[in-house]
Amino acid sequence: MLEALTWLLLALAALFFSAGTLGLLRLPDTLSRIHALTKADNLGLGLAALALLLHAESWAAAAQIGLIWLLALAASATSGYLIARRCLLESHGTPASTLGAPPPGAPPP
Amino acid sequence: MNAIDLLLALALLLLAGSALLARSVQTASVLFIAFGLLLALVWVRLGAPDVALAEAAIGAGVAGALLMLAASEFESRRIGGSRAAGPRLPWPRPQGWRPRWALVLLALACAAVLLLAVLAIEPLAGAATEAVARNLPQSEIAHPVTAVLLSFRAYDTLLEIAVLLVAVVAVQAAPAPPQRALAHDPVLARVAAITVPLALLVALYLLWAGSSRSGGAFQAGAVLAGAVLLARFASLPLDPQSRLTRPPVLALGLALFILIGLVAGALAGAALGYPSGWVKPLVLAIEAALMVSIGATLVALFGGSKTA
Numbered sequence: 001m002l003e004a005l006t007w008l009l010l011a012l013a014a015l016f017f018s019a020g021t022l023g024l025l026r027l028p029d030t031l032s033r034i035h036a037l038t039k040a041d042n043l044g045l046g047l048a049a050l051a052l053l054l055h056a057e058s059w060a061a062a063a064q065i066g067l068i069w070l071l072a073l074a075a076s077a078t079s080g081y082l083i084a085r086r087c088l089l090e091s092h093g094t095p096a097s098t099l100g101a102p103p104p105g106a107p108p109p
Numbered sequence: 110m111n112a113i114d115l116l117l118a119l120a121l122l123l124l125a126g127s128a129l130l131a132r133s134v135q136t137a138s139v140l141f142i143a144f145g146l147l148l149a150l151v152w153v154r155l156g157a158p159d160v161a162l163a164e165a166a167i168g169a170g171v172a173g174a175l176l177m178l179a180a181s182e183f184e185s186r187r188i189g190g191s192r193a194a195g196p197r198l199p200w201p202r203p204q205g206w207r208p209r210w211a212l213v214l215l216a217l218a219c220a221a222v223l224l225l226a227v228l229a230i231e232p233l234a235g236a237a238t239e240a241v242a243r244n245l246p247q248s249e250i251a252h253p254v255t256a257v258l259l260s261f262r263a264y265d266t267l268l269e270i271a272v273l274l275v276a277v278v279a280v281q282a283a284p285a286p287p288q289r290a291l292a293h294d295p296v297l298a299r300v301a302a303i304t305v306p307l308a309l310l311v312a313l314y315l316l317w318a319g320s321s322r323s324g325g326a327f328q329a330g331a332v333l334a335g336a337v338l339l340a341r342f343a344s345l346p347l348d349p350q351s352r353l354t355r356p357p358v359l360a361l362g363l364a365l366f367i368l369i370g371l372v373a374g375a376l377a378g379a380a381l382g383y384p385s386g387w388v389k390p391l392v393l394a395i396e397a398a399l400m401v402s403i404g405a406t407l408v409a410l411f412g413g414s415k416t417a
Binding site: 071075081082085 | 294296297300303304307
């Protein structure tokens with residue numbers, strides 16, 4: 001039962017990581033890429049941490065896994081925000097370069 | 110060697126190659142950081158967590174951040190040209206590319222000499238490991254890596270610290286780059302206010318842990334430098350006067366190492382030796398001073414840019 005749940009969680013984590021990576025590779029502009037990466041990867045990391053929590057040897061080890069997940073969450077959210085802010089600042093100087101530029105061939109809004 | 114190790118080794122080679130062949134300095138720097146993180150994983154798989162910690166903190170973290178800073182400095186000085194692509198590297202050359210046979214021959218000769226040198230090394234077959242394990246109880250230090258760094262081969266560590274000091278003196282002698290004002294950012298400031306104290310705690314823990322398990326002055330110093338730099342980027346009032354990068358702090362580690370090495374060594378009867386019973390406090394004192402100096406050195410390498 002525990003094994004099955006662990007494998008299910010790990011498979012879901014891998015799915016979310018793959019979705020995030022696919023988004024990073026395929027989405028047209030920087031902001032959507034950051035969005036795909038941070039959101040999907042944080043969820044994937046959370047699922048992987050949950051799978052590891054099921055096998056933690058002690059409460060201290062479980063707390064460490066939880067703390068690592070929280071720190072990674074804060075780091076990824078902050079760096080995503082910082083990249084997005086830099087991107088916004090740059091886009092004020094150069095319109096439609098990377099920020100919010102429609103994919104080639106898209107109809108104008 | 111299983112499938113994961115093979116995959117790691119292949120990914121490492123791939124990342125190294127793409128970092129070398131990257132078209133812009135930024136891309137190459139990011140790939141180098143990824144390379145360092147993967148290399149740290151490889152060290153973990155090889156059973157060397159101390160090296161893995163050092164590689165992640167110094168190789169990927171500090172060196173990667175320095176490369177990114179240099180790349181952005183390089184880019185901001187460029188006039189004209191496409192900004193998004195960043196500075197171009199002279200590789201690969203799109204046209205007029207001819208192999209320089211003299212260079213090719215030189216590189217091949219170097220590779221051959223290196224290969225011969227590697228083949229000439231007598232396999233130790235764990236002789237060093239055995240020697241360390243045999244003498245570990247005598248050294249009064251529980252962790253073999255710390256015993257090697259600060260007791261068996263303390264001379265090597267002393268010279269490494271001296272090299273670091275010379276490097277930072279050279280960096281500080283060069284004209285400082287123009288100071289760029291850092292905009293205050295509420296989100297970064299709030300996150301840094303939580304992360305910086307945690308990082309300081311981790312640095313102290315690594316220092317303390319170094320005497321009995323993985324950790325030590327180099328890793329602790331790198332984490333300390335990271336905390337100070339994060340505080341600086343987030344405009345937190347940690348070290349606002351840049352007291353950390355003044356010459357007495359930079360030289361503290363080397364000075365205390367030499368002092369203890371001479372005084373305690375005179376008592377123990379050998380230079381850089383420790384009198385029995387005093388090993389742990391003396392090693393901890395040296396490591397604490399080294400942590401502060403290494404942290405200060407790494408911060409100093411980032412230049413004296415202060416917040417606006």
